[in-house]
Amino acid sequence: MERIEHRACFGGWQDVYRHDSSTLNCGMQVAVYLPPQAAKGGVPVLYWLSGLTCTEQNFITKAGAQRYAAEHGVMLVAPDTSPRGENVPDADGYDLGKGAGFYVDATREPWSRHYRMYDYVANELPTLIEAHFPATSSRAISGHSMGGHGALMIALRNPERYRSASAFSPIVAPSQVPWGEKAFSAYLGDDREVWKAYDTLELLRAATQKLPLLIDQGDADEFLDKQLQPDRLMREADALDYPITLRMQPGYDHSYYFIASFIGDHVAYHAAALKI
Protein backbone atom coordinates (compact mmCIF):
# COMPACT_ATOMS: atom_id res chain seq x y z
CA MET A 1 0.00 0.00 0.00
CA GLU A 2 1.42 3.34 -1.06
CA ARG A 3 0.58 6.36 1.08
CA ILE A 4 -0.34 9.32 -1.16
CA GLU A 5 -1.85 11.72 1.41
CA HIS A 6 -0.84 12.22 5.04
CA ARG A 7 -2.39 15.07 7.03
CA ALA A 8 -2.58 15.71 10.75
CA CYS A 9 -6.23 15.88 11.83
CA PHE A 10 -7.74 16.01 15.34
CA GLY A 11 -4.58 14.59 16.87
CA GLY A 12 -4.46 11.66 14.44
CA TRP A 13 -3.75 11.27 10.73
CA GLN A 14 -6.03 11.48 7.72
CA ASP A 15 -4.22 9.37 5.15
CA VAL A 16 -5.06 8.15 1.65
CA TYR A 17 -3.49 4.99 0.24
CA ARG A 18 -3.24 3.54 -3.25
CA HIS A 19 -3.10 -0.23 -3.70
CA ASP A 20 -3.59 -2.86 -6.41
CA SER A 21 -6.84 -4.69 -5.82
CA SER A 22 -6.79 -8.34 -6.84
CA THR A 23 -10.58 -8.42 -6.55
CA LEU A 24 -11.22 -5.42 -8.78
CA ASN A 25 -8.25 -5.90 -11.09
CA CYS A 26 -7.24 -2.27 -10.90
CA GLY A 27 -5.52 0.28 -8.69
CA MET A 28 -7.71 1.70 -5.93
CA GLN A 29 -7.51 4.58 -3.49
CA VAL A 30 -8.78 4.25 0.05
CA ALA A 31 -8.94 6.83 2.82
CA VAL A 32 -7.84 5.81 6.32
CA TYR A 33 -8.26 7.98 9.41
CA LEU A 34 -5.97 6.86 12.21
CA PRO A 35 -7.20 8.24 15.54
CA PRO A 36 -4.65 9.26 18.18
CA GLN A 37 -5.28 5.97 20.02
CA ALA A 38 -3.93 4.01 17.03
CA ALA A 39 -0.42 5.18 17.92
CA LYS A 40 -0.60 2.98 21.03
CA GLY A 41 -2.24 -0.19 19.72
CA GLY A 42 -5.10 -1.77 17.82
CA VAL A 43 -8.37 0.11 17.44
CA PRO A 44 -11.73 -0.98 16.02
CA VAL A 45 -12.71 0.09 12.51
CA LEU A 46 -15.76 1.84 11.08
CA TYR A 47 -16.07 1.35 7.32
CA TRP A 48 -17.85 4.09 5.39
CA LEU A 49 -19.39 3.51 1.96
CA SER A 50 -20.13 6.63 -0.08
CA GLY A 51 -22.90 7.35 -2.54
CA LEU A 52 -23.19 7.88 -6.28
CA THR A 53 -20.51 10.06 -7.93
CA CYS A 54 -18.29 9.98 -4.82
CA THR A 55 -14.67 8.93 -4.43
CA GLU A 56 -12.73 8.19 -1.26
CA GLN A 57 -12.48 11.99 -0.79
CA ASN A 58 -16.06 13.10 -0.15
CA PHE A 59 -16.51 11.63 3.29
CA ILE A 60 -13.10 12.65 4.62
CA THR A 61 -13.36 16.27 3.44
CA LYS A 62 -17.02 16.98 4.19
CA ALA A 63 -18.47 14.84 6.99
CA GLY A 64 -16.32 16.04 9.91
CA ALA A 65 -16.28 12.48 11.27
CA GLN A 66 -12.64 12.59 12.35
CA ARG A 67 -13.48 14.61 15.45
CA TYR A 68 -15.75 11.86 16.74
CA ALA A 69 -13.44 9.06 15.64
CA ALA A 70 -10.65 10.73 17.63
CA GLU A 71 -12.92 11.05 20.67
CA HIS A 72 -13.94 7.39 20.58
CA GLY A 73 -10.69 5.84 19.31
CA VAL A 74 -12.18 4.41 16.13
CA MET A 75 -10.38 4.06 12.79
CA LEU A 76 -12.32 5.25 9.73
CA VAL A 77 -11.88 3.50 6.38
CA ALA A 78 -13.55 5.01 3.31
CA PRO A 79 -13.03 3.22 0.00
CA ASP A 80 -13.87 4.52 -3.45
CA THR A 81 -17.33 3.71 -4.90
CA SER A 82 -16.24 1.69 -7.94
CA PRO A 83 -13.22 0.30 -9.71
CA ARG A 84 -11.16 3.00 -11.46
CA GLY A 85 -8.70 3.41 -14.27
CA GLU A 86 -8.49 3.66 -18.03
CA ASN A 87 -9.12 -0.06 -18.55
CA VAL A 88 -12.26 -0.08 -16.43
CA PRO A 89 -15.50 0.13 -18.47
CA ASP A 90 -17.81 3.06 -17.82
CA ALA A 91 -21.26 4.25 -18.87
CA ASP A 92 -22.86 7.57 -19.66
CA GLY A 93 -24.66 9.09 -16.71
CA TYR A 94 -23.81 9.28 -13.05
CA ASP A 95 -25.72 6.18 -11.90
CA LEU A 96 -23.90 3.34 -13.68
CA GLY A 97 -20.23 2.51 -14.15
CA LYS A 98 -17.50 4.54 -12.47
CA GLY A 99 -18.67 6.13 -9.23
CA ALA A 100 -21.66 3.77 -9.19
CA GLY A 101 -20.49 0.28 -8.29
CA PHE A 102 -23.55 -0.38 -6.09
CA TYR A 103 -21.46 -2.76 -3.95
CA VAL A 104 -22.38 -5.83 -6.01
CA ASP A 105 -20.27 -8.47 -7.79
CA ALA A 106 -21.21 -8.00 -11.45
CA THR A 107 -21.79 -11.14 -13.52
CA ARG A 108 -22.53 -9.48 -16.87
CA GLU A 109 -20.32 -8.04 -19.57
CA PRO A 110 -18.62 -5.62 -19.76
CA TRP A 111 -18.72 -5.24 -15.97
CA SER A 112 -17.78 -8.60 -14.47
CA ARG A 113 -14.00 -8.32 -14.66
CA HIS A 114 -13.75 -5.19 -12.47
CA TYR A 115 -17.09 -4.39 -10.84
CA ARG A 116 -16.82 -6.62 -7.78
CA MET A 117 -17.32 -4.06 -5.03
CA TYR A 118 -19.18 -6.48 -2.75
CA ASP A 119 -16.24 -8.83 -2.52
CA TYR A 120 -13.82 -5.92 -2.27
CA VAL A 121 -15.60 -4.23 0.65
CA ALA A 122 -16.65 -7.38 2.51
CA ASN A 123 -13.43 -9.35 2.09
CA GLU A 124 -10.34 -7.88 0.45
CA LEU A 125 -10.48 -4.49 2.14
CA PRO A 126 -10.84 -5.66 5.78
CA THR A 127 -8.07 -8.21 5.24
CA LEU A 128 -5.84 -5.49 3.85
CA ILE A 129 -6.68 -3.01 6.62
CA GLU A 130 -6.16 -5.53 9.39
CA ALA A 131 -2.81 -6.57 7.89
CA HIS A 132 -1.38 -3.08 7.35
CA PHE A 133 -2.80 -0.92 10.14
CA PRO A 134 -3.25 -1.12 13.92
CA ALA A 135 -6.80 -2.40 13.43
CA THR A 136 -8.54 -5.02 15.51
CA SER A 137 -11.06 -7.32 13.80
CA SER A 138 -13.87 -5.42 15.50
CA ARG A 139 -15.75 -3.90 12.53
CA ALA A 140 -18.72 -1.64 11.96
CA ILE A 141 -20.12 -0.34 8.70
CA SER A 142 -22.08 2.71 7.61
CA GLY A 143 -22.73 4.67 4.43
CA HIS A 144 -24.84 7.16 2.53
CA SER A 145 -27.46 6.61 -0.16
CA MET A 146 -25.98 3.96 -2.52
CA GLY A 147 -23.44 3.43 0.27
CA GLY A 148 -26.23 3.13 2.83
CA HIS A 149 -27.58 0.29 0.70
CA GLY A 150 -24.09 -1.21 0.63
CA ALA A 151 -23.60 -0.93 4.40
CA LEU A 152 -26.95 -2.45 5.39
CA MET A 153 -26.76 -5.16 2.74
CA ILE A 154 -23.18 -6.22 3.51
CA ALA A 155 -23.89 -6.26 7.26
CA LEU A 156 -27.06 -8.32 6.81
CA ARG A 157 -25.18 -10.86 4.68
CA ASN A 158 -22.28 -11.03 7.14
CA PRO A 159 -23.70 -10.46 10.62
CA GLU A 160 -20.84 -12.43 12.19
CA ARG A 161 -18.32 -10.00 10.69
CA TYR A 162 -19.81 -6.67 11.85
CA ARG A 163 -20.70 -5.50 15.33
CA SER A 164 -23.06 -2.81 14.07
CA ALA A 165 -24.41 -1.16 10.95
CA SER A 166 -26.04 2.17 10.18
CA ALA A 167 -26.95 4.31 7.22
CA PHE A 168 -27.86 7.80 6.06
CA SER A 169 -30.59 8.06 3.42
CA PRO A 170 -30.08 4.45 2.24
CA ILE A 171 -31.55 2.82 -0.85
CA VAL A 172 -33.31 0.02 1.06
CA ALA A 173 -35.16 -1.72 -1.76
CA PRO A 174 -32.89 -1.44 -4.80
CA SER A 175 -34.86 -4.09 -6.70
CA GLN A 176 -37.88 -1.81 -6.70
CA VAL A 177 -36.54 1.69 -7.44
CA PRO A 178 -35.07 3.23 -10.61
CA TRP A 179 -31.45 3.56 -9.45
CA GLY A 180 -31.31 -0.04 -8.30
CA GLU A 181 -33.22 -1.49 -11.23
CA LYS A 182 -30.90 0.18 -13.71
CA ALA A 183 -27.72 -0.91 -11.92
CA PHE A 184 -28.82 -4.44 -11.05
CA SER A 185 -30.07 -5.07 -14.62
CA ALA A 186 -26.72 -4.02 -16.02
CA TYR A 187 -24.45 -5.67 -13.45
CA LEU A 188 -26.51 -8.80 -12.64
CA GLY A 189 -28.84 -9.36 -15.59
CA ASP A 190 -32.61 -9.56 -15.69
CA ASP A 191 -33.26 -12.46 -13.32
CA ARG A 192 -34.68 -10.70 -10.27
CA GLU A 193 -34.13 -13.74 -8.07
CA VAL A 194 -30.40 -13.01 -8.32
CA TRP A 195 -30.98 -9.44 -7.17
CA LYS A 196 -32.31 -10.60 -3.82
CA ALA A 197 -28.81 -11.28 -2.50
CA TYR A 198 -28.13 -7.54 -2.72
CA ASP A 199 -31.46 -6.15 -1.53
CA THR A 200 -31.76 -5.02 2.11
CA LEU A 201 -35.50 -5.60 2.17
CA GLU A 202 -35.09 -9.17 0.93
CA LEU A 203 -32.16 -9.84 3.23
CA LEU A 204 -34.13 -8.63 6.24
CA ARG A 205 -36.78 -11.23 5.48
CA ALA A 206 -34.16 -13.95 5.27
CA ALA A 207 -32.11 -12.87 8.30
CA THR A 208 -31.52 -15.49 10.99
CA GLN A 209 -29.47 -13.15 13.20
CA LYS A 210 -30.82 -9.74 14.14
CA LEU A 211 -28.22 -6.99 13.95
CA PRO A 212 -29.76 -3.73 15.24
CA LEU A 213 -29.74 -1.05 12.54
CA LEU A 214 -29.69 2.76 12.88
CA ILE A 215 -30.93 4.87 9.96
CA ASP A 216 -31.11 8.64 9.63
CA GLN A 217 -33.25 10.09 6.84
CA GLY A 218 -33.98 13.73 6.05
CA ASP A 219 -37.62 14.46 5.29
CA ALA A 220 -36.64 17.12 2.74
CA ASP A 221 -34.45 14.66 0.83
CA GLU A 222 -35.09 15.12 -2.88
CA PHE A 223 -34.72 11.35 -3.47
CA LEU A 224 -36.93 10.20 -0.61
CA ASP A 225 -40.09 9.23 -2.47
CA LYS A 226 -38.65 7.89 -5.70
CA GLN A 227 -35.42 6.14 -4.71
CA LEU A 228 -35.13 5.68 -0.94
CA GLN A 229 -38.54 4.75 0.51
CA PRO A 230 -37.49 3.77 4.05
CA ASP A 231 -41.17 3.13 4.90
CA ARG A 232 -40.90 -0.11 2.90
CA LEU A 233 -38.16 -1.28 5.22
CA MET A 234 -39.96 -0.18 8.37
CA ARG A 235 -43.13 -2.03 7.43
CA GLU A 236 -41.08 -5.17 6.91
CA ALA A 237 -39.19 -4.62 10.18
CA ASP A 238 -42.47 -4.21 12.07
CA ALA A 239 -43.83 -7.42 10.57
CA LEU A 240 -40.64 -9.32 11.40
CA ASP A 241 -40.08 -7.67 14.77
CA TYR A 242 -36.63 -6.73 13.48
CA PRO A 243 -34.90 -3.93 15.49
CA ILE A 244 -34.44 -0.88 13.26
CA THR A 245 -34.28 2.69 14.52
CA LEU A 246 -35.32 5.09 11.77
CA ARG A 247 -34.95 8.76 12.64
CA MET A 248 -36.77 11.07 10.23
CA GLN A 249 -34.91 14.37 10.49
CA PRO A 250 -37.14 17.34 9.73
CA GLY A 251 -35.86 19.78 7.11
CA TYR A 252 -32.73 17.83 6.19
CA ASP A 253 -31.85 16.96 2.59
CA HIS A 254 -29.53 14.44 0.89
CA SER A 255 -26.30 16.44 1.28
CA TYR A 256 -23.20 16.17 3.42
CA TYR A 257 -24.61 18.97 5.61
CA PHE A 258 -27.11 16.34 6.73
CA ILE A 259 -24.44 13.70 7.27
CA ALA A 260 -22.20 16.15 9.17
CA SER A 261 -25.10 17.03 11.48
CA PHE A 262 -25.64 13.45 12.66
CA ILE A 263 -22.40 11.55 11.99
CA GLY A 264 -21.42 12.13 15.62
CA ASP A 265 -24.41 10.06 16.75
CA HIS A 266 -23.46 7.28 14.35
CA VAL A 267 -19.82 7.16 15.42
CA ALA A 268 -20.92 7.04 19.07
CA TYR A 269 -23.42 4.26 18.27
CA HIS A 270 -20.77 2.19 16.51
CA ALA A 271 -18.13 2.91 19.15
CA ALA A 272 -20.43 1.49 21.82
CA ALA A 273 -20.99 -1.70 19.80
CA LEU A 274 -17.35 -2.02 18.78
CA LYS A 275 -16.09 -1.94 22.34
CA ILE A 276 -18.40 -4.56 23.85
Place this chain on the structure above:
Amino acid sequence: MERIEHRACFGGWQDVYRHDSSTLNCGMQVAVYLPPQAAKGGVPVLYWLSGLTCTEQNFITKAGAQRYAAEHGVMLVAPDTSPRGENVPDADGYDLGKGAGFYVDATREPWSRHYRMYDYVANELPTLIEAHFPATSSRAISGHSMGGHGALMIALRNPERYRSASAFSPIVAPSQVPWGEKAFSAYLGDDREVWKAYDTLELLRAATQKLPLLIDQGDADEFLDKQLQPDRLMREADALDYPITLRMQPGYDHSYYFIASFIGDHVAYHAAALKI
Protein backbone atom coordinates in the same frame (compact mmCIF):
# COMPACT_ATOMS: atom_id res chain seq x y z
CA MET B 1 -30.32 39.19 -1.76
CA GLU B 2 -31.34 36.05 -3.58
CA ARG B 3 -31.05 32.75 -1.70
CA ILE B 4 -29.50 30.10 -3.95
CA GLU B 5 -28.74 27.35 -1.39
CA HIS B 6 -30.69 26.41 1.73
CA ARG B 7 -29.72 23.31 3.68
CA ALA B 8 -30.54 22.20 7.20
CA CYS B 9 -27.34 21.83 9.20
CA PHE B 10 -26.86 21.23 12.95
CA GLY B 11 -30.35 22.49 13.72
CA GLY B 12 -29.83 25.71 11.75
CA TRP B 13 -29.49 26.58 8.08
CA GLN B 14 -26.48 26.71 5.80
CA ASP B 15 -27.52 29.17 3.13
CA VAL B 16 -25.78 30.81 0.18
CA TYR B 17 -26.93 34.14 -1.20
CA ARG B 18 -26.24 36.06 -4.39
CA HIS B 19 -26.32 39.84 -4.40
CA ASP B 20 -25.15 42.77 -6.49
CA SER B 21 -22.22 44.44 -4.80
CA SER B 22 -22.03 48.20 -5.32
CA THR B 23 -18.48 48.18 -3.98
CA LEU B 24 -17.19 45.48 -6.32
CA ASN B 25 -19.42 46.31 -9.30
CA CYS B 26 -20.37 42.69 -9.82
CA GLY B 27 -22.60 39.92 -8.53
CA MET B 28 -21.24 38.12 -5.47
CA GLN B 29 -22.05 34.95 -3.57
CA VAL B 30 -21.84 34.81 0.20
CA ALA B 31 -22.40 31.88 2.55
CA VAL B 32 -24.43 32.50 5.70
CA TYR B 33 -24.87 29.94 8.48
CA LEU B 34 -27.86 30.74 10.66
CA PRO B 35 -27.57 28.92 13.99
CA PRO B 36 -30.75 27.62 15.66
CA GLN B 37 -30.70 30.62 18.01
CA ALA B 38 -31.21 33.00 15.04
CA ALA B 39 -34.80 31.77 14.76
CA LYS B 40 -35.53 33.54 18.05
CA GLY B 41 -33.63 36.82 17.68
CA GLY B 42 -30.41 38.60 16.85
CA VAL B 43 -27.13 36.72 17.16
CA PRO B 44 -23.51 37.93 16.88
CA VAL B 45 -21.59 37.30 13.66
CA LEU B 46 -18.24 35.67 12.93
CA TYR B 47 -16.89 36.64 9.50
CA TRP B 48 -14.58 34.12 7.82
CA LEU B 49 -12.16 35.10 5.05
CA SER B 50 -10.85 32.26 2.92
CA GLY B 51 -7.49 31.81 1.24
CA LEU B 52 -6.16 31.74 -2.31
CA THR B 53 -8.24 29.84 -4.89
CA CYS B 54 -11.24 29.56 -2.55
CA THR B 55 -14.84 30.64 -3.05
CA GLU B 56 -17.60 30.99 -0.46
CA GLN B 57 -17.91 27.17 -0.58
CA ASN B 58 -14.63 25.90 0.90
CA PHE B 59 -15.18 26.94 4.49
CA ILE B 60 -18.80 25.81 4.67
CA THR B 61 -18.16 22.38 3.16
CA LYS B 62 -14.83 21.52 4.80
CA ALA B 63 -14.27 23.25 8.15
CA GLY B 64 -17.10 21.73 10.17
CA ALA B 65 -17.60 25.09 11.91
CA GLN B 66 -21.40 24.91 11.91
CA ARG B 67 -21.41 22.50 14.84
CA TYR B 68 -19.63 25.02 17.04
CA ALA B 69 -21.60 27.98 15.70
CA ALA B 70 -24.80 26.12 16.62
CA GLU B 71 -23.46 25.38 20.10
CA HIS B 72 -22.54 28.99 20.75
CA GLY B 73 -25.32 30.75 18.85
CA VAL B 74 -23.03 32.55 16.42
CA MET B 75 -23.84 33.36 12.78
CA LEU B 76 -21.09 32.53 10.27
CA VAL B 77 -20.61 34.69 7.17
CA ALA B 78 -18.13 33.55 4.52
CA PRO B 79 -17.75 35.77 1.45
CA ASP B 80 -15.95 34.90 -1.77
CA THR B 81 -12.25 35.81 -2.09
CA SER B 82 -12.47 38.21 -5.03
CA PRO B 83 -14.92 39.90 -7.38
CA ARG B 84 -16.35 37.47 -9.95
CA GLY B 85 -17.91 37.46 -13.39
CA GLU B 86 -17.06 37.71 -17.06
CA ASN B 87 -16.39 41.44 -16.88
CA VAL B 88 -13.96 41.13 -14.00
CA PRO B 89 -10.28 41.12 -15.05
CA ASP B 90 -8.20 38.09 -14.18
CA ALA B 91 -4.57 36.97 -14.36
CA ASP B 92 -2.76 33.75 -15.10
CA GLY B 93 -1.82 31.82 -11.99
CA TYR B 94 -3.66 31.21 -8.74
CA ASP B 95 -2.22 34.09 -6.74
CA LEU B 96 -3.51 37.18 -8.59
CA GLY B 97 -6.92 38.12 -9.94
CA LYS B 98 -9.96 35.94 -9.34
CA GLY B 99 -9.72 33.94 -6.14
CA ALA B 100 -6.89 36.20 -4.98
CA GLY B 101 -8.33 39.59 -4.01
CA PHE B 102 -6.02 39.91 -0.98
CA TYR B 103 -8.66 42.03 0.80
CA VAL B 104 -7.24 45.32 -0.54
CA ASP B 105 -8.81 48.21 -2.48
CA ALA B 106 -6.91 48.18 -5.76
CA THR B 107 -5.82 51.53 -7.18
CA ARG B 108 -4.16 50.32 -10.36
CA GLU B 109 -5.51 49.27 -13.75
CA PRO B 110 -7.04 46.92 -14.71
CA TRP B 111 -7.99 46.08 -11.11
CA SER B 112 -9.36 49.22 -9.52
CA ARG B 113 -12.94 49.05 -10.78
CA HIS B 114 -13.72 45.68 -9.18
CA TYR B 115 -10.97 44.60 -6.77
CA ARG B 116 -12.12 46.43 -3.65
CA MET B 117 -12.35 43.53 -1.23
CA TYR B 118 -11.23 45.62 1.77
CA ASP B 119 -14.17 47.96 1.47
CA TYR B 120 -16.52 45.10 0.66
CA VAL B 121 -15.59 43.02 3.71
CA ALA B 122 -15.14 45.87 6.18
CA ASN B 123 -18.15 47.97 5.15
CA GLU B 124 -20.64 46.77 2.54
CA LEU B 125 -20.93 43.19 3.75
CA PRO B 126 -21.61 43.87 7.47
CA THR B 127 -24.17 46.53 6.51
CA LEU B 128 -25.88 44.03 4.24
CA ILE B 129 -25.81 41.21 6.78
CA GLU B 130 -27.12 43.39 9.59
CA ALA B 131 -29.94 44.67 7.38
CA HIS B 132 -31.10 41.30 6.02
CA PHE B 133 -30.46 38.77 8.79
CA PRO B 134 -31.09 38.48 12.54
CA ALA B 135 -27.56 39.75 13.22
CA THR B 136 -26.51 42.04 16.02
CA SER B 137 -23.68 44.50 15.40
CA SER B 138 -21.38 42.35 17.55
CA ARG B 139 -18.74 41.19 15.04
CA ALA B 140 -15.69 38.96 15.04
CA ILE B 141 -13.41 38.06 12.15
CA SER B 142 -11.17 35.13 11.28
CA GLY B 143 -9.63 33.59 8.20
CA HIS B 144 -7.04 31.33 6.63
CA SER B 145 -3.78 32.16 4.87
CA MET B 146 -4.59 35.11 2.55
CA GLY B 147 -7.81 35.32 4.57
CA GLY B 148 -5.85 35.24 7.83
CA HIS B 149 -4.02 38.30 6.53
CA GLY B 150 -7.38 39.84 5.69
CA ALA B 151 -8.88 39.11 9.11
CA LEU B 152 -5.98 40.44 11.17
CA MET B 153 -5.47 43.47 8.92
CA ILE B 154 -9.14 44.48 8.80
CA ALA B 155 -9.50 44.04 12.57
CA LEU B 156 -6.36 46.08 13.28
CA ARG B 157 -7.63 48.89 11.05
CA ASN B 158 -11.10 48.82 12.61
CA PRO B 159 -10.68 47.78 16.24
CA GLU B 160 -13.89 49.59 17.20
CA ARG B 161 -15.88 47.44 14.77
CA TYR B 162 -14.70 43.95 15.87
CA ARG B 163 -14.81 42.33 19.29
CA SER B 164 -12.14 39.78 18.40
CA ALA B 165 -9.93 38.52 15.59
CA SER B 166 -8.09 35.29 14.89
CA ALA B 167 -6.35 33.51 12.05
CA PHE B 168 -5.12 30.18 10.77
CA SER B 169 -1.74 30.21 8.96
CA PRO B 170 -1.97 33.93 8.16
CA ILE B 171 0.27 35.91 5.85
CA VAL B 172 1.38 38.40 8.50
CA ALA B 173 3.92 40.46 6.55
CA PRO B 174 2.60 40.60 2.98
CA SER B 175 4.95 43.43 2.06
CA GLN B 176 7.89 41.12 2.62
CA VAL B 177 6.87 37.77 1.11
CA PRO B 178 6.37 36.66 -2.53
CA TRP B 179 2.57 36.26 -2.48
CA GLY B 180 2.05 39.71 -0.96
CA GLU B 181 4.68 41.47 -3.04
CA LYS B 182 3.16 40.18 -6.27
CA ALA B 183 -0.40 41.09 -5.30
CA PHE B 184 0.37 44.46 -3.72
CA SER B 185 2.53 45.51 -6.69
CA ALA B 186 -0.28 44.70 -9.09
CA TYR B 187 -3.18 46.07 -7.07
CA LEU B 188 -1.51 49.01 -5.32
CA GLY B 189 1.56 49.89 -7.41
CA ASP B 190 5.20 50.06 -6.43
CA ASP B 191 5.09 52.62 -3.61
CA ARG B 192 5.65 50.46 -0.55
CA GLU B 193 4.45 53.21 1.77
CA VAL B 194 0.96 52.57 0.40
CA TRP B 195 1.25 48.87 1.21
CA LYS B 196 1.59 49.58 4.93
CA ALA B 197 -2.14 50.17 5.27
CA TYR B 198 -2.68 46.49 4.41
CA ASP B 199 0.21 44.90 6.30
CA THR B 200 -0.50 43.31 9.70
CA LEU B 201 3.08 43.80 10.88
CA GLU B 202 2.97 47.52 10.04
CA LEU B 203 -0.50 47.96 11.49
CA LEU B 204 0.57 46.33 14.74
CA ARG B 205 3.28 48.96 15.09
CA ALA B 206 0.77 51.73 14.51
CA ALA B 207 -2.02 50.30 16.69
CA THR B 208 -3.38 52.57 19.40
CA GLN B 209 -5.92 50.02 20.65
CA LYS B 210 -4.83 46.49 21.48
CA LEU B 211 -7.24 43.82 20.24
CA PRO B 212 -6.04 40.40 21.49
CA LEU B 213 -5.26 38.09 18.57
CA LEU B 214 -5.33 34.28 18.40
CA ILE B 215 -3.29 32.53 15.71
CA ASP B 216 -2.96 28.82 14.95
CA GLN B 217 -0.11 27.71 12.70
CA GLY B 218 0.88 24.18 11.67
CA ASP B 219 4.59 23.49 11.89
CA ALA B 220 4.40 21.17 8.84
CA ASP B 221 2.80 23.91 6.73
CA GLU B 222 4.47 23.91 3.31
CA PHE B 223 4.19 27.73 3.12
CA LEU B 224 5.49 28.48 6.62
CA ASP B 225 9.02 29.61 5.84
CA LYS B 226 8.53 31.38 2.54
CA GLN B 227 5.11 33.05 2.81
CA LEU B 228 3.78 33.05 6.38
CA GLN B 229 6.63 33.70 8.83
CA PRO B 230 4.63 34.23 12.03
CA ASP B 231 7.90 34.71 13.94
CA ARG B 232 8.15 38.17 12.37
CA LEU B 233 4.84 39.09 13.97
CA MET B 234 5.72 37.57 17.33
CA ARG B 235 9.00 39.47 17.55
CA GLU B 236 7.10 42.69 16.89
CA ALA B 237 4.39 41.74 19.40
CA ASP B 238 7.03 41.06 22.07
CA ALA B 239 8.70 44.41 21.42
CA LEU B 240 5.37 46.24 21.56
CA ASP B 241 3.92 44.18 24.42
CA TYR B 242 0.99 43.47 22.11
CA PRO B 243 -1.17 40.48 23.19
CA ILE B 244 -0.94 37.74 20.54
CA THR B 245 -1.40 34.05 21.26
CA LEU B 246 0.41 32.00 18.61
CA ARG B 247 -0.11 28.26 18.88
CA MET B 248 2.34 26.24 16.79
CA GLN B 249 0.53 22.96 16.10
CA PRO B 250 2.95 20.07 15.62
CA GLY B 251 2.51 18.01 12.45
CA TYR B 252 -0.29 20.12 10.96
CA ASP B 253 -0.15 21.46 7.41
CA HIS B 254 -1.96 24.21 5.45
CA SER B 255 -5.12 22.22 4.68
CA TYR B 256 -8.71 22.29 5.88
CA TYR B 257 -7.91 19.22 8.01
CA PHE B 258 -5.87 21.63 10.10
CA ILE B 259 -8.63 24.23 10.20
CA ALA B 260 -11.26 21.60 11.09
CA SER B 261 -9.10 20.38 13.98
CA PHE B 262 -8.98 23.78 15.70
CA ILE B 263 -11.94 25.81 14.42
CA GLY B 264 -13.87 24.78 17.53
CA ASP B 265 -11.35 26.64 19.68
CA HIS B 266 -11.65 29.72 17.48
CA VAL B 267 -15.45 29.77 17.51
CA ALA B 268 -15.40 29.42 21.32
CA TYR B 269 -12.83 32.23 21.60
CA HIS B 270 -14.93 34.54 19.45
CA ALA B 271 -18.18 33.54 21.15
CA ALA B 272 -16.74 34.56 24.50
CA ALA B 273 -15.70 37.98 23.15
CA LEU B 274 -18.93 38.50 21.21
CA LYS B 275 -21.15 37.97 24.21
CA ILE B 276 -19.38 40.33 26.63
